[in-house]
Amino acid sequence: MKLSHIDKLESESIHIIREVVAEFDNPVMLYSIGKDSSVMLHLALKAFAPNNIPFKIMHIDTTWKFKEMILFRDQIAKTYNLDLIVHINQDGIRNKISPIKNGSKIHTDIMKTQALKQALDKYKFDAAFGGARRDEEKSRAKERIFSFRDKNHRWDPKNQKPELWNLFNTKINTDESVRVFPLSNWTELDIWQYIYQEKIPIVPLYLAKTRPIIKRDGMMIMVDDDRLEIKQNEKIEQKNVRFRTLGCYPLTAAMESAATNVEEIIIELLETKYSERQGRLIDSDQIGSMEIKKQEGYF
Amino acid sequence: MDLKAFFEKQNNKKQLKILTCGSVDDGKSTLLGRLMYDSKNIYSDQLTQTQKESEKYGTQGKKVDLALLIDGLQAEREQGITIDVAYRYFETEKCKFILADTPGHEEYTRNMATGASNSDVAIILIDASKGILDQTKRHTFILSLLGIENIIVTVNKMDLIDFNQNKFEEIVKSFTEISNQFKFKIEKFIPISALHGENVFTKNKNIPWYNGKTLIEELEDISLIEPEDDFFSMPVQWVNRLSSNFRGYSGTISSGKINIDDEIFILPSREKNIIKKILTPSGQKEVAFKDQAVTLTLSKEVDISRGNLICSTNKDNLFTSDQFASHIIWMSKEKMLPERNYIFRFINSQTIGKITDLVHKINVNSFDKLASKELNLNEIAYCKVALNKNIVFNSYQKNKRLGSFVIIDQFTKQTLGAGVIDHELRRASNIAWQKMSINKKLRSSISGQSPCILWFTGLSGSGKSTIANIIEQKLHQIGKHTYLLDGDNIRHGLNKDLGFTDTDRVENIRRISEVSRLMIDAGLITIVSFISPFKSERKMARDLVEKDEFIEIFINTTIEECEKRDPKGLYKKARAGKLKNFTGIDSIYEKPESPEIILNTQMKKAEELADEVLTFLKKNNKI
Structure with missing residues (x-):
């Protein structure tokens, strides 16, 4: 039997998700409520069936998300009995950071980048799943599936570990972490096809x-x-x-x-x-x- | 539009992972840009962005530089080179492509090996105006090493040689002479011009003498042959027992297929069992196939953990051993030294191990075999590997998943190298441990001591031997059995064949570590006084014995002080250039990070320091 393109992508992603659970102490899945996150969550549900997902799901809330997104998030968490954490950068709230007043650059930095770092430090997560795909943007095309971050969560494009076969280097030192992208090889069309075939709920x-x-x-x-x-x-x-x-x-x-x-x-x-x-x-x-x-x- | 029919067609499209080999000068990025552009996998806003960038960085004047569609990172863009592996996605009517784009410069062999490890087919680019270069030979060698069976050779920039057929034929001939040394299943040659799009997607009248397929037709028509009769194997990735009433074994099937009620064996224990249920991504099924990520449940409950292998055969189709022969590609600036301990990562298992023999290095441009004691960045060698425990594996040629590994640094956790297994070495199973009636505990109890290693490390002239000598005298006085292994003395006998290169230093310490282990087994308090400059080898010595048996003593004397003392006049010689590889001068000393004892000779006398060590031994019930 020949597996279809989508079947291959699906199994590859499940393999990656299981690998993280086997090798890391405290993984977390970052959940942005978008379609890619929905697919990633669906794959995690499959990876651990018939049991529940054995890690936390985290949403970094900038407080400027669409209202419908938040409603959807809470509904999904309930349906699948997820261990959901919502993190908001309180410094940003105190300083009344807004994408309108401060512009996208500052807002994204404080409410998303800084907020994410705060949360990763607070819960001491050593691996964080993200739903990014390599076909989204040119610089992402060079991103590893297991992307190494130093203790300040920085990505150094010149110091990435080579990734051969599906032998992922999951070794890190104290305070270092990895971002893991199980959807690396999916394209936008693959995502939609999968949502369609698997009837995955979306916002x-x-x-x-x-x-x-x-x-x-x-x-x-x-x-x-x-x-x-x-x-x-x-x-x-x-x-x-x-x-x-x-x-x-x-x-x-x-x-x-x-x-x-x-x-x-x-x-x-x-x-x-x-x-x-x-x-x-x-x-x-x-x-x-x-x-x-x-x-x-x-x- | 009928979506159902559309997706049915999508699902019937073949997935092909391809790799391009060549350098920027061969027009590789341009070819990739052409593939994306002509397959209409570029959106108009991406094209607009590229137009913007072409004006800033482009090499094609006012025209859109297709290469810029491909180059991703800003730094590379500014330098105009690709420096890493990048993955691209495009599709045609018949095929979905995942393309690994890797650079071809000499220093980037590691990137090409990385790309090749994830590909089914390779496109080799040759610049028609330059012909076969050294890099072409290198590409061919690496592709063969990584088991790529299908290659398509595109002779690019045909426009620069006026589409001359003779020149094309010459290139084909010289390439075939090289590739004949390897066993590629499919080998095709296509004259193209990526810049003008000739013979990439469309046939061009400029090359009327070429009657073959275009590049994209060749790719679409390649069929990947999977052996049908392969036995079932699945390395256990993770044991699912998240709820008390369920125990399943998750993993990705590495060969063959499996049905419920099939009889299987667990390796390495060879225990028999029966498949009860198969959970595939699409739910519970009767059967599952290679490449599927599944969870299996068994009829008998047994102890299975990550790294075990579930398999339909218990014959010798797979190897269980702690030693094997392999080809290794080194990917780090930190050179590989035989006998140094590294982490070896296999599919779903890892262990400490080392390269025991560097049999020969291979010159990737001439394919000559060279003798060498070490391996540098981007070098390839045939090596023997010994691991600290048995693993289950296959040869890479038979199964890529079960025959590949990567090598990781114990301290930095960087990926240092990658390897493909050629065959097992049987030495492992032929030597068994003899059981002895008198053991370490009985031997040491006679003199009321617990055996341990006092491992002194520090620069030459730091005071190691002086303090070690006092300690041995004091222990002797109170009736303890000791032995002092001194660096200089050992080099007169056991290690007189070794010099002071990094490779020899590693071997020097390895032998001392093994001798110390024997002495500990003899029940002795063993005092080792060696510069032992590398933390890897100190760790190796530590790992050889029980946890509390190794006491690392760092003699913390500054190099200035050591040089002032210079009891043997060695620093003077080293400064004058008469002594090479001298620790602290032109060879590094890596300070211990957490030694059990630190002694400061600049603050206290040797006698006092020796007493500190004795106090430590008493406190820890060694004496």
């Missing part, structure tokens, strides 16, 4: 619906709550939109769409001409920006 924001939208810097931003101040030249329009990626709502661009179910999304995706990271403002800060963020400790 309804991925599906088109009439939503309140303003246009800002050439992108459509959803007005999710009243923290988004509407400028004079802007006006709220009701538009049929959906999101290709999910993050902080003021930083996530919507796209006009009529796709109201997974099948229609996939058909739209097949016809589309834009790559998915374009919906995220953090990349366009400067050329190579994702790479700089990774070195600082962003996923």
Whole structure:
């Protein structure tokens, strides 16, 4: 029997997830509520069946996520009986950091990068799963599956351990850690195909619906709550939109769409001409920006 | 659009892992950019981004530099070279490709080996205007070593030689002369121009004499042959007993297939058992196949742990041994020294081990075999390996998963090298331990002592021998049995064949460690006074004996002080360049991180320091 492409990816990911549980003392799965996280969680459920997932699931909450994302997160945690931790950078709350006032760069750094480091230090996790894929962005194409971080959580692209066969070097010294990317070899289309075939639940924001939208810097931003101040030249329009990626709502661009179910999304995706990271403002800060963020400790 | 039909087609697409070998100068990044671009796997905003970058870094004037679609990291972009392995994803009507992009410069052999370890097919790029270079030979050798059976040789930049057929044929001929020395199953040659897209996706009229397939057609048509009759094997990755009423053995099947009710054996114990249930990613099934990540339950409860192997045969298709012969690729700036302990990582198991014999190094450009005592970054050698415990393995040629390993540094935890197993060495099973009636405890009880090693380490002239000598006298006075192994004295006899290179220093300490172990077994308090500059070898000596038997004593005297004392006039000679590899001058000394005792000779007299050691021995019930 020949395994299909998706079957191979699925088994490879499960192997990686089990390897972490076999080799590390205190792993955690980072859960961003997005479609990739949903697939990763689904794979973890399979890896340990018929038993529960033997590690914590952590969400780094920037407090600027779409309301629907938080609802969905809590629902999933309940359904699968997950050991969920939600971490918020309280320093950022005290300093009233906002993506609108401080810009995407500072907001992402404090509420995401710094928050993640705080949480990893607090719980002393030695391995953290992330849902990043190599096809997302050029600098990620060179990322290892087991990506080594020093005690300051920094990624050094020139000092990565070579990864041969599926023999992962899981050895680390005290205070060092790894980020593990079980979805490294999946493409965006693979993710959608898997969601479709396995009927994996996803946040309804991925599906088109009439939503309140303003246009800002050439992108459509959803007005999710009243923290988004509407400028004079802007006006709220009701538009049929959906999101290709999910993050902080003021930083996530919507796209006009009529796709109201997974099948229609996939058909739209097949016809589309834009790559998915374009919906995220953090990349366009400067050329190579994702790479700089990774070195600082962003996923 | 019928999505169901679409995905059915997607599921029937073959997955092919490919590797490209060549350097930037051969136009490799351009070829990859071309593959992505012509297969329409590039979105328009990525193209816009590349246009922006082409203006800043590009080499094609105003035109889009396709190579920039590929190069990822900023530093590389600015230098215009690829420095690591990058993975790319694209698909065509028939095939899904995972492409490992690895650079071809000499210093990057390790990256190419990494890429090759994860690939089924290799594309070798040759610059038509330059012909076969040393790197082509190197690529061929590494591909063969890593078991790549299908290669496609693309002769690129045909436009630069006016699509000349004779020149192409010449290159094919000289390549075949090289590759004949290896056993590739499929070998194809295609004249292309990546820059202009000729014979990559579309046939071009500039090369009317070429009637073969385009590159993409060749790739799509390759069929990977899996041996059908292979026996079932699965290394246990993890034991699932998360709930009390369930015990399952998880792992990825490394060969063959398995049905419920099949009889299986557990290696290395060879115990028989029966498969009860098979949990695959798509639920409980009757049967599972190679490459599937499954969880098996057995009808009899037995003790199975990570690293054991579940297997359909108990014949000698697999090896259980602690020694084997293998080819090793060294990937670290820290050179490999025979006899030094490293962590050897196999699929689902790991153990301490060492390279006992570096049989020969291989010059990857000429394929000559060379004698060598050490292995440097990007060098390849044929070696014998000895491990601290038995593992179950196969030869790499028979099974890549069960025949490969990586070598990890015990301290930095860096990956230092990788290896492929050629065959087992049987010496291991022929030598059995003789059981003796009088043991260590009985021997040492006569003189009311617990045997231990007092391991003195420190620079030359630090005071090791002076203090060691006083301690031995004091122990003798109170009726304890001792022996003092002194660095200089041992070099007159047992170790007189050894010099002062790093390789010889490692062997020097290995022999002393083994001698100390024998002395401990004889029940003696063994005093070792050696510079012993490397922490790896001190750890090796420590690991040879019981935990509380090894007492590391660091004589903490500064190099300035040692040089001032210079009792044997050695520092003077070393400074004058008359003595090579002198510790502290042109050979390193690695300070112990957590020795049991630190002695400071600049603060206290030797007599006092000796008493400190005796106090330690009393406190720890050694005397």
